[in-house]
Amino acid sequence: MGLGLGAGSLLALSACAAEETDVATGGPPRTGGTLVYFEPQTFTTLFPPQAGFYPNGGIVNNITDRLLYQDAETLELHPWIAVELPEVNDDATRFTFRIRRDVTYSDGSPLTAANVVKNLDLYGLGDKSRQLPPSEQISNYERGEVLDEETVRFHFSAPAPGFVQAVSTMNAGLLSDASLDLDSTGYGPGQSGRIAASGPFVIDAEEIGTRLTLRVREDYDWAPPHFEHQGRAYLDGIDYVVNNEYSVRIGALVSGQADGVREIESPDEPRLRERGVQLHAAGTNGVNNGLNLRFRHELLQDLRVRRAIIAAIDRESIMRKLFTENYPLATGVLAESAAGYKDFGDAWPHDPDRSERLLDEAGWTREGGSGIRSKDGERLSLRVNTAIPQPRSREVMSLVQQDLLRVGVDLQINEGDYATQNLDAEYLDRIQLYHSMVGRADYDVLKSQYSGENRDVLLNLDEETQEYGDPELEELLGRIAAEPTEDRREAASWAAQDHLVENAYVLPFFEEPQVFGFRERVRGFRTEAVARPQFYDTWLAE
């Protein structure tokens, strides 16, 4: 239902809504109250490995605990359900965790060593018969083992150094034995009451497609030990309200009917700030929002063409026109705060003259006075997807379209809803330039985005022949996930990034944040490492 209504004019309409009168109380956090939080989309599943989708993660992150806790700023790992960081053998194929024994799930069952193994077995291997896929963050998983009542060990068939961070993400949120027996349907909308986890909030009620209510777990007493705040969460509950219509979400926030809204569009930021709305921009710590050039396509096989496309695009002007300072210009393939970041600050200058030269050299000429270049009768025409979950993808692509047209490259923007975009993106002949990003605060994020085993955004793997267009890239990515030590993983990540940049496979635009808006009375809002809301410390001032 995305009618292009100017949200600006609607905000102006509500200009005389009641002013927020709450001021900072400065006192200690107040316990009580329900937070009303707006989501643009309804969740699709609460199966933790599939929590990457924003609406899913926003819920899973608040109802589940994990073995380890990752600090969103430092990306450091801390004990949580595990009482200390795990013991890892030298080649990172065996991980031994000691776990707390005082934790219970909301259905009353205890969190035991056997239950932890049952969790990770399912997340590491998936279960085809129940249509539950494994977590993309756990590779080479073999099995889990209960050593004694408080010790578990996980075995891997190949080095899996990313596993330690993987158990800190919401994709490895721990569930009770009964919840782990559900099939794909049991995790879906309408069934949420069956999910029992150990987190600070518990699912209370659900109205399919429109509302999900969480209530506080009164006896919660196992927050990460390094937190100052222990015991129950401050809020009594959280109402996740789904509304597709952006202007209604913003209107509800400004008028005080809602406390928080996910996904504030950048043009509205100044106006909302004026009206006393607090904006919270959280980085997603992963592969930057950018354009991926699918080099296996015949038009993009020539390195000169790829370089020409990148040189033709004026990133700084796009950022200036469409975004605020909450959206930092990318200085690398990864965000600055991401694990494995390498600075490529000068790698993508805007140079249309160079672009024209490169295209001329590659034999693409403007014949017959038409604006679009061609070679042997074939036009230099490419198609890009619209990345619907990404901020202003459509607008970014229209500006890219103009930049490319100036150097004689035709860019078509793929139309269609989310399902259509995802379907088209799987085919090289439909989408040659792919706009996307992915968040995960671990070196493995690069592999998640580019490997043929995972998202494969470059479509490096040819599905028919099962061969890689660039086997070297796949090998470099594989090394990131397989090197046993931190230093060597970083080196592997850098090598893969060098390869991506030198071969002009990617043009990063910006470090994608998730921008939240909250009423003034909301305090202590935080996000986890990839910008999903974490309401444990949140409280409502008087």
Added chain:
Amino acid sequence: MRYIALRIGQAALVLFIAFTVASLLLAILPGDGVMARYANPELGLSSAEIEGIRADSGADEPWYVQYWIALTGFLRGDFGYSVQSGAAVSDLIGTALPSTLALAATAFIAAALAAVVIAVLATYGRARWLRRVFDSVPSVFISVPVFWFGIILAQVFSFQLGWVSVVDPGPVESLILPAATLVLPISAPIAQVLIRSIDEVRAQPFVRVSQAKGARPGWLLVHSVTRNAALPALTIAGLVFGELVGGAVVTETVFGRAGIGQLTAQAVSSRDNPVLLAVVVLATLGYVIINLVVDLLYPVIDVRLRSGRAKPIPASRRIGDVDAAPRNRQEVAS
């Protein structure tokens, strides 16, 4: 009796055709529910894993196999399971239907009242300017985009004036703005037809006769004109059911109301064919029932249609045919 049996047979045929056409259209649409659910890049599944899930769930069967499975299922009263959530479609519809029925009924009653008020003011209004203003109201109403109007209502009455809550309304409160939104597209066609037929009926000789016998305008309006002018309006009221269904999709989306409209909007975006098929059949069924009721109501309102032999005139041919009615059998001779 034979007439009703015939109508029920017709209805079954209409349902079957609607089901088949909807199945074909959904089959032509690119993508399917499994793709929409699992090929989401944010889930990070490789295409091999997605193919596996498609094969397991039967989504890669050819369309005619899926059509046959769905059709036989429907005949047995089994609407299948939502691809998106896995919930039984009958459960989904069952939970969504009451709220949509409440909305539709409220909106329809409000719209019918609004239509009568508009039509009376446009025809019997005291001042000429008043009549002219109200005469143009239906065309204005019908040109207003429902989606936009809903947002404006929410902005003004909820976010600015704070009279009703959109986020956390009570059961009655939650009906006010969505129903008000729906009044526009529904009342407009009814009012338009009502105005036209009041004008036509008023010009007929039997009204003049009554007038000459001393009937005052008010008495005339209630006893002679309304009854005769109601027929075409009733026909149109049956036809605006379509507006009601479409309007529910829009208003439930704007106001975040759970209901058939919301269910439909989400099913479309997630290619949830079993849910869509059930909604199509349900809407068709509603359409058929309403028009059957309207047809059966004709003889109740109009004695001319009560004769045993004469077949009631089908709804589609009754719009504005007051003039065509025989003029020598007026019952209002007084």
